[in-house]
Amino acid sequence: MALVIAAVALPTVWLSGVGAAAQDQSQQVGQAAEQTLVWTADNDYTQYKSAPTTATAGPATIIFETNASTGNTSGMTHTLTFDVSSPGYNHDVNVNIVASPFDTSGGRHEVQVNLTPGTYRYYCAIPGHSGMVGEIVVTSAGPTDTTPPQVSASVSGEENADGDYVGSAAVTVSATDTESGVDTVEYALDGGAFQAYTAPVPVNQVGEHTVRYRAADKAGNTSEVQSVTFTVVAPQPKDTTPPTVSAAVSGTKDADGDYVDSATVTISATDTESGVDTVEYALDGGAFQAYTAPVPVNQVGEHTVSYRATDKAGNTSDVATADFTVVVAPPPAETPLTVTASSRCVGTSVYVAVTAVNDGDVPATVTLTTPYGSRTVADVAPGKQAYQSFNTRANQIGAGKATVTGTSFIDGEKVTTSYESGYNAISCG
Ligand SMILES: [Cu+2]
Structure with a gap:
């Protein structure tokens, strides 16, 4: 002084x-x-x-x-x-x-x-x-900085579906000051004292946490205290169980259980822990490939589909297989008959004779039809025949056709089959 x-x-x-x-x-x-x-x-x-x-x-x-x-x-x-x-x-x-x-x-x-x-x-x-x-x-000295820093915080870490942090979280505090510049950044965890912030703050204790934070600039302006709240939960136990996987074969089966014309293989996989990551299949010893939709198999023969699934923890199920056979569609059922027709003279009259032999294994109802009449014979036994000689009431006829239908029950189904057989023109006397 x-x-x-x-x-x-x-x-x-x-x-x-x-x-x-x-x-x-x-x-x-x-x-x-x-x-x-x-x-x-x-x-x-x-x-x-x-x-x-x-x-x-x-x-x-x-x-x-x-x-x-x-x-x-x-x-x-x-x-x-x-x-x-x-x-x-x-x-x-x-x-x-x-x-x-x-x-x-x-x-x-x-x-x-x-x-x-x-x-x-x-x-x-x-x-x-x-x-x-x-x-x-x-x-001029320029304006005086009277504005505190802008300060923000972000929380990072692995989040579960609820937005909680699994195992641990890290809190990053950022501050900017466009005038005098940031001088100090501070944080306080869960009601503790403020301390200098120098690096992201790891928080790994399970529970709800609050991190308060603030920053001061070189002109002495300190921001309001802000806070961020988050929850840390215990990590899930490690998934060591592979997915459960199954395959279903669908299609039209015949009496032998074979698939007629084609089969479709649908694979399903579930994993209750980490969840299913990939499903794969291989057809008939080929390479495994990603399964994305039901697999159609229409080549006739015996087939093997191998399949497996992997969960998000990397556990792969054992390879399982589905075996099945694809067969060609059988011919439509029919009532087998051997049909013959002929024209002949009886005196000066022309007759048309029609014969139908039942070639099937079950009885058949046979209808013989010509332009000169029709006859139905029921229950013609296997190997037996239905016969009719129709009087034309003429001494000459042109060539024509006889129509024969046979109806029998095959595997419970009523099956009707039609046949035609020609006869020649003839003149009698
Ligand atoms: Cu002087």
């Missing part, structure tokens, strides 16, 4: 011609100046030994020193005088420091000023020292 008082108590020397003893208009406000600007002078009366060229608007401490330590060994007196009249310069700082090595301050003087943006001109007011002149440019 004594030093400051001494500095302010500037000597009012003989320099009345230089415009006053009105010394520094040092604002003796209590606040400390944030910048110090130093001028020095030595034995040279043509220029200051050193002088600042730029400064920032606002409070400043100006020091002017000329003594042996700055090279003034001659006892020469200099001034640091701010120009308050020349056009084109700021005139709002009235500094007029007169200093010599042997004054009461030892040639070192200090004053407080408040600079505003613009250019100040200064000079030494001692006659003959007019070469000691210069300018200092003051720029």
